[in-house]
Amino acid sequence: EPEVTQTPSHQVTQMGQEVILRCVPISNHLYFYWYRQILGQKVEFLVSFYNNEISEKSEIFDDQFSVERPDGSNFTLKIRSTKLEDSAMYFCASSGGQETQYFGPGTRLLVL
Amino acid sequence: GQQVMQIPQYQHVQEGEDFTTYCNSSTTLSNIQWYKQRPGGHPVFLIQLVKSGEVKKQKRLTFQFGEAKKNSSLHITATQTTDVGTYFCAGPSRPNTGKLIFGQGTTLQVKP
DSSP states (O other): OOOOEEEOSEEEEOTTOOEEEEEEOOTTOOEEEEEEEOTTSOOEEEEEEETTEEEEEOTTOOTTEEEEOOSSSOEEEEESSOOGGGOEEEEEEEESSSSOOEEOOOEEEEEO | OOOEEEEOSEEEEETTOOEEEEEEESSOOSOEEEEEEOTTSOOEEEEEEOSTTOEEEETTEEEEEOTTSSEEEEEESSOOGGGOEEEEEEEESSTTOOOEEEOOOEEEEEEO
16 A cells, blocks of 8 residues: 655754755655644644645744655655754655545654 | 644543544534554544534444534444554644644553
8 A cells, every 4th residue: 555655764953953854745646744743742734735836834834944845756844943842743644635644654853 | 723622632441441532623624534643653544524414434433523513523332452542533724625633632541
């Protein structure tokens, strides 16, 4: 069964550094999403992406965040200057339509 | 903004007992989705309910969507240790959007 994959599984970085989280969505899916989950809390929407542009973003997704689909398979989330409070699990998800979303295994980001 | 609430936050049951988690949205939903997250894992899609009053079953799991399309429930009959995890409901922030608003989740522990 097709799966969403994410790399790296874990990332440790110093505050102020840039990080790029990578995702390979399911190949025939058209909608892509990033969510985050702070430890022990609920899953929070960050951004959705369709047709090579952001279709919706949350208030969490400020100017420090950006997304890109650099080629036909990868979908990336960049955090320009990480803060301590960016420490969380980041999930990529994809869907064929605007319905069932399939989540990747996540990247655990720790900002020191 | 839209809120999705779940109760209870935690539930400990003896194996074989039943379990129910309840989900309430502050706004009417076009659909509601349920996800399961095992400890250390990622959200895994379980089901989507679309119609008012809809009831769907998956083996020991019964999902219900309220008549007003603002509440939902997940009932597990005769729990097993494999049911352990956190169950999240999620609804789109508005029709025709992929932005999902998640509830806080109900964490189920099953004692063998």
